[in-house]
Amino acid sequence: MDICIEQPAHARLITAEDREVPVTATLRYTAADPLAVFVDFPAEAALDGEELTWIFARALLDQGLRAPAGHGDVQIWPCGGTRTVLEFHSPYGLALLQFQASALRRFLLRTYALVPAGHEDLAAVVERGLSALFDGV
Template identity: 35%
Template sequence: MERLTTRITMRLMTGDERSRDLDVDWSYRDDEPHAAQLDFTSYQADAVWSLSRDLLLAGLHAPAGEGDVHVTPFDDARVLIALAGTEGVALLAAPAAAVAGFLAETVRLVPPGQEHDRIDWDGGLQALLAA
């Protein structure tokens, strides 16, 4: 298993003086090829979001997402990510170049369309049946 981890500083947009920068650990594992994790636990316990890699890739170029997660380019330098939870919606701005660089590394590990080759289907089925 290969794992990528990078820290990206994201701006929590609150519309007032409480807006602040958050250092968020982005990670990706080749054995979970459809998702990237954003780890906010240094700010709130158990705050790890698992986001679709395809959604993040699409959101770099055009608005994407349904339900709890939306990603959209904001300007030439930033991408916005909206995360809806029980406490409301967090709107975060991230440097588009940093997000694109992270996603390029995930594509290097697991090219789009080859995700199914990395999933342990037998192990997942055994875990499901054992539950």
């Protein structure tokens, strides 16, 4: 049985005009993919009107809550004492979102309670990745 943690989170999407638009997201973690965290956005938060999920390393979220982290599609950094910024890059543009740092920390602690850092079953992760790669051939 795969155990999954889901936690709603309120964010503020920062627009090009420096406006803040409220957005609700769902933070998700599953023991079957212990190195990753998922951030699900509803259709109304996406440009194309379809639900959207960003996937990135749990370690990146951990690092980004304390100091700027990430190079590439996902970057995370603290913003003041109470907020954390998640910056997502895609071929269509970028999204800059501010989350309450306490909500992200609470979620992260729940993931570590489920699968402690260093106790991830990497063999299973590699096996699933190889299966996905070779099943598509």
